[in-house]
């Protein structure tokens with residue numbers, strides 16, 4: 001028997017309640033029954049984003065919402081600033097490049113977080129910048145960026161948007177869209193939202209909607225003007241991903257029941273416990289300012305990370321994530337996202353201990369688990 005544990009930063013496990021909801025027969029989407037669910041879900045999403053703006057739902061993974069953010073607000077030839085600190089910073093850059101937008105980058109070593117002053121200095125020197133694009137949490141490096149502080153720098157600039165990829169930060173770290181002054185935030189279903197992939201969310205500030213009026217990039221399916229109009233009437237412009245939206249209604253009830261502050265606290269406790277375990281086991285962390293979505297660390301000397309991750313997935317049943325690009329084979333990332341509690345963390349750490357020992361590393365079995373338990377004991381019960 002091989003019991004499966006999904007401990008990678010997306011897709012993440014889906015709770016039984018949500019799976020059962022999604023197993024129900026599909027209904028028609030232009031019905032009062034679906035509109036009632038849609039309305040309920042729209043209200044719930046506003047609470048997670050902390051906004052009075054509509055949070056639009058798009059059928060497509062997180063990248064669809066990232067692309068929608070760019071093509072609905074910018075114009076070819078506009079200058080933008082991308083914080084390039086990992087795989088997903090590169091994605092902002094690549095989307096901008098595709099649509100003829102002039103991007104400059106703040107290039108950081110993978111694992112580093114941008115400093116607000118770096119963005120501020122750049123904007124002072126380049127007042128023509130129309131948007132700053134950032135990840136809240138850069139999943140490829142497990143680093144958290146200072147979203148609130150950067151929003152503070154941009155919010156009073158009427159000609160510059162702050163666009164945040166919150167795909168692994170919304171629902172993990174409290175994100176106050178309105179209060180902080182974020183202009184666009186996007187996220188996806190398969191991370192903290194505990195759903196299968198295929199649904200993404202996007203919110204725009206009043207300032208961003210003004211940019212939409214002036215944007216000329218051709219768009220059809222991802223035209224947010226059409227979605228805004230339809231979604232104000234509790235439906236989507238095209239056939240809605242009903243099954244995922246029905247599942248989302250249950251997820252939002254679960255958030256409500258747990259309390260969003262406890263959702264953040266749970267992520268923090270599991271992240272802290274994993275970091276303490278890594279320290280006790282002598283693993284070097286990757287991120288200077290770690291996100292609570294996942295913890296990345298360098299594999300012990302002599303271990304080939306890619307082989308380790310494959311072995312654990314195929315022979316032990318635990319799916320961790322490895323490294324991407326130049327970090328391939330060098331790091332392991334352990335998720336804390338979504339439907340993940342203290343004993344998932346213990347499983348993850350115990351798996352690391354036994355797995356690395358099997359791969360020849362000098363590991364004191366139980367050292368990481370003990371360190372994690374010292375933190376988690378205050379959190380359980």
Ligand SMILES: Cc1ncc(COP(=O)(O)O)c(C=O)c1O
Pocket residue numbers: 009010061062063064088091135137138139140165166167168188197
């Ligand atoms: C921070 C971040 N941005 C963007 C993406 C891409 O999202 P998707 O794969 O849902 O298109 C991911 C997925 O892992 C992510 O973690």
